[in-house]
Amino acid sequence: MTEDSPNKQKLTTASGRPYVEHENTQSVGNRGPLLLQDFILHEKMAHFNRERIPERVVHAKGTGAYGTFKVTQDISQYTKAKIFNQIGKECKIFLRFSTVGGEKGSADSERDPRGFALRLYTEDGNWDIVGNNTPVFFVKDPKKFSDFIHTQKRDPRTNLKSPTMMWDFWSLNPESLHQVMILMSDRGTPYSYRHMDGFGSHTFSMINAANERVWVKFHFKTQQGIQNFTGPEADAMRSQDMDHAQRDLVDAIDRKEFPKWSVKIQVMTAQEAKIFRWNPFDLTKVWPHGEFPLIDVGEIELNEIPKNYFAHVEQAAFAPTNQVDGIGFSPDRMLQGRILSYPDAARHRLGVNYEQLSVNACPFITNNFHRDGAMRFDDNGNDSPNYFPNSFGDVAPDLAYKEPAQELDSSLADWYDRNHGEGDNDHYTQPGNLYRNVMNEAERKNLVNNIVTAMSGVSGPKRDQIINLQLCHWFRADIALGMAIAKGLGVDVESAVPKQHS
Known part of the structure; x- marks a missing residue:
């Protein structure tokens, strides 16, 4: 505690040294240049420059x-x-x-x-x-x-959110339809x-x-x-x-x-x-x-x-x-x-x-052989061995935690298409069921309005291609849904309805 402020804590540097001048930088005279030796300025500005860690690529907010x-x-x-x-x-x-x-x-x-x-x-x-x-x-x-x-x-060119990019990707990946709905x-x-x-x-x-x-x-x-x-x-x-x-x-x-x-x-x-x-x-x-x-x-x-x-x-x-x-x-x-x-x-x-x-x-005990690295702020394992096996420590695997072997369906490694198996390319049954059997009338109406609003933002020379392809997916999920969206977008239904339904 300071003598003149018994109820306040001392102001200190990050290393714990108490200091006084938090607002004024040391200078040569009242109007002269600043002194390099005022390390408090360096500490404050250097820390401020690093206050922002990289933002999460997703889930940032x-x-x-x-x-x-x-x-x-x-x-x-x-x-x-x-x-x-x-x-x-x-x-x-x-x-x-x-x-x-x-x-x-x-x-x-x-x-x-x-x-x-x-x-x-x-x-x-x-x-x-x-x-x-x-x-x-x-x-x-x-x-x-x-x-x-x-x-x-x-x-990458406009630095703006792009409905065209979103619907282009979704239209080319019908597996996305369930989540998009x-x-x-x-x-x-x-x-x-x-x-x-x-x-x-x-x-x-x-x-x-x-x-x-x-x-x-x-x-x-x-x-x-x-x-x-x-x-x-x-x-x-x-x-x-x-x-x-x-x-x-x-x-x-x-x-x-x-x-x-x-x-x-x-x-x-x-x-x-x-x-x-x-x-x-x-x-x-x-x-x-x-x-x-x-x-x-x-x-x-x-x-x-x-x-x-x-x-x-x-x-x-x-x-x-x-x-x-x-x-x-x-x-x-x-x-x-x-x-x-x-x-x-x-x-x-x-x-x-x-x-x-x-x-x-x-919050419970942890034991491993990781050591060093930036910002290692615990005891870094003290003097215990940093390798395994060793003859000095008492850390060893507990076989009681071993998982049972898992039987695999195949021993052939390949780049299998994500829609390779039976039923894997059925991207429409579950979205259709969600629309018909789970949503009520008000929810279906709001869904159509939201889709029409979002798809209306598609622009550029590929606009019609992207919209028609995405409409085909909506139609395959549910004909009534596809019709409602096409009507909202002002699209000729004959050009949008697929010849065959899968």
Whole structure:
């Protein structure tokens, strides 16, 4: 404490040295040049120049909160994960919501999928479920991901968002139709993060104590009720409050109206996967609930806004590689690609030691042979061996955590087309069912209006080609849908309806 200010802390440099002149730089006389020796100026400006870490390429705009996960049902027949070994068991969680395509300063109410990235700090390590507010995605092979994201960003010549790029890509990739339909519905503009469902989206595996494997999908059903903006309401909110979803979450938790989600899973056996009419590992498809009903697992509650946004929300780095014993991967192509890309993105954005940051660190013991690297701010392993095997330490693999071998369908490696298998090129049945059987009349009307508005932005010499090709996809999903969109766009139906339907 300073003598004249007993209730205040000393002002210090980053190294801890107290100093006084925080606002005035040392100079030669009142109007003379500044002195190089005033290192406080250097420290302030150098740190300021580096305050912005690289923005996330996707999911740049987001918010997050801490909370708890509580087990409500026994699912030990499916998994040996320790987090599920007792009804009533709880663990700390961190949940980050985000928009996908916009920059960090974009509006929360943009028409965009929403990220739903959940971390559970379990006794067996951190478990990340990195999903969205939709059960499907635009593409099914990770090689196409960067191309897709480029179409959602800015035109390289105009530096403007381009409806032409988006619809050109979608029209040439009919596998995107299911997700595009969801995006163009009112579900593409959630009222808030609290009022939307979340999905693990990918197919994962669960392994029980008998080393039996089943395939699973994760669902997070909001207990606040689904609420969405219509297209015009979302447009209006962008001009009223660009941070509406951020403000809504913070204010709700500050009011102690803690948002909750019911955690559920779908389960598919290996035999069911072999005879399922679609590829169960295809991220553009869902598992119908009538065939694979939702099973209750637990509940998550958000009850703590981080005290510092940057330290926790901005520096959070999720990765589907963060699994725990009893939870595993699947042959889902997009999941396999994210296993590589997500940790790689975090190392680029935050540095190789990003998992030591408090929001990313496992709160329980960790042992490995990683050493050094930028920003290594723990004890760096002290004097323990940095190699394995060795004759001096006591860190060794525990064979109890070994996963059972997985039987593969083929031993032939090739560049298989993503639509190679039976049913893989059926891009229309599920979107059609969504339109006919799930949406009500008002939702269908809003969907058509949103699609017409979005497709009206297509321009350039390829405009008619792009629109007609995309219309063919809408027609194949549902004739009435295609007719309504064609009418809204003023397109001659005879030129747009495909000769044959698949």
